[in-house]
Amino acid sequence: MQAETTEHLIKRAELMCQRRGVRMTPTRREVFAILTKQDGAIGAYxxxxxxxxxxxxxKPPTIYRALEFLQTQGFVHKVSSANSYVLCSHFEKHHPVQMLICSLCGNVQEIHSSGIHQEFIAQAEKQGFQVQHQMVEAVGICEQCNHS
Ligand SMILES: [Zn+2]
Ligand SMILES: [Zn+2]
Known part of the structure; x- marks a missing residue:
């Protein structure tokens, strides 16, 4: 589902790393490259x-360390309910994220609703709860699967 090429995405990510003074090591770069080639989310193994x-x-720690780095930089989102990872192509901006997960083909789409995000935070605050990280995931049937 990526319109952008792997090379272009890597260049953008490396530029972000440079600006932030963090290092895109060859392993991190390789994991990032693999993620750009996936249609949907992919599990760590x-x-x-x-x-x-x-x-x-x-080894497994290699991949988990690389994924942690990529998540911290916002290049990758974790799909908690599927325990998998998906590339984010809008990583230049911090954004609220809600995931739409297709139960048939496993495709994962991101939506960025500030409304949902704000409402979520507001409701949580009413309970005296401070949100540190918000995950909203919906499982259903994607457009492609719906039409085939
Ligand atoms: Zn994103
Ligand atoms: Zn689908």
């Missing part, structure tokens, strides 16, 4: 298998 093609001695 599937990622590890793909990473091994480039980094044969990669």
């Amino acid at each position: 599937d990622l590890l298998e793909l990473l091994k093609a480039e980094v044969p001695n990669a």
